[in-house]
Amino acid sequence: MxxxxxxxxxxxxxxxxxxxxxxxxxxxxxxxxxxxxxxxxxxxxxxxxxxxxxxxxxxxxxxxxxxxxxxxxxxxxxxxxxxxxxxxxxxxxxxxxxxxxxxxxxxxCIPERLLGSTDADPAQLAALRDALTLITAEVYARNG
Incomplete structure (x- = not known):
């Protein structure tokens, strides 16, 4: 629940x-x-x-x-x-x-400067981006 x-x-x-x-x-x-x-x-x-x-x-x-x-x-x-x-x-x-x-x-230089301001792992960020792209596509497909 x-x-x-x-x-x-x-x-x-x-x-x-x-x-x-x-x-x-x-x-x-x-x-x-x-x-x-x-x-x-x-x-x-x-x-x-x-x-x-x-x-x-x-x-x-x-x-x-x-x-x-x-x-x-x-x-x-x-x-x-x-x-x-x-x-x-x-x-x-x-x-x-x-x-x-x-x-x-x-x-x-903007993407690199932005990433350089965090300690985030680039591979994890790429995986997160891909997951968000998938979620976005699914939501738009179901809800117009």
Whole structure:
């Protein structure tokens, strides 16, 4: 039988871990003048070079109402460019600018700096990431 003790709740452990990790990222991202959600968008674009807002939403599990203002701020900062697709005018494509691409070099050290600030075992962290990815996929598959 499940208990209602706070310490027994997976959701609380995930919430606490997410807040702690986001907090640890903040000073590193402040150096780049980025918020954590903006960093996530750029991670996708550094990997894929260009994609639609819908594709970004799918990768980041964010809706367009959340993504649009984020992307507008990145565009105002000169890091990305938005444009209507030439093949489907309903679709808005997002691409990196030269400044957005150059920022990748400055951001490349962030994961290592973050891990260096803990004594966590990298193999255990990788296993945890993989387990969380699986749980996330299963929850989305069952609950939409």
């Amino acid at each position: 499940a208990t209602l003790r706070l310490e027994d709740q997976l959701c609380f452990a995930l919430y606490s871990a997410s807040r702690a990790v986001s907090s640890a990222y903040r000073p590193l991202l402040d150096e780049l003048n980025l918020t954590y959600p903006q960093y996530l968008v750029l991670l996708v674009l550094w990997e894929d070079e260009a994609c639609s807002i819908g594709q970004l939403g799918d990768r980041l599990h964010l809706d367009s109402g959340t993504l649009s203002p984020l992307i507008k701020r990145l565009e105002a900062a000169g890091l990305v460019r938005r444009q209507r697709s030439v093949t489907d005018e309903r679709r808005v494509d997002v691409t990196l600018t030269a400044d957005g691409r150059a920022l990748e070099d400055r951001a490349a």
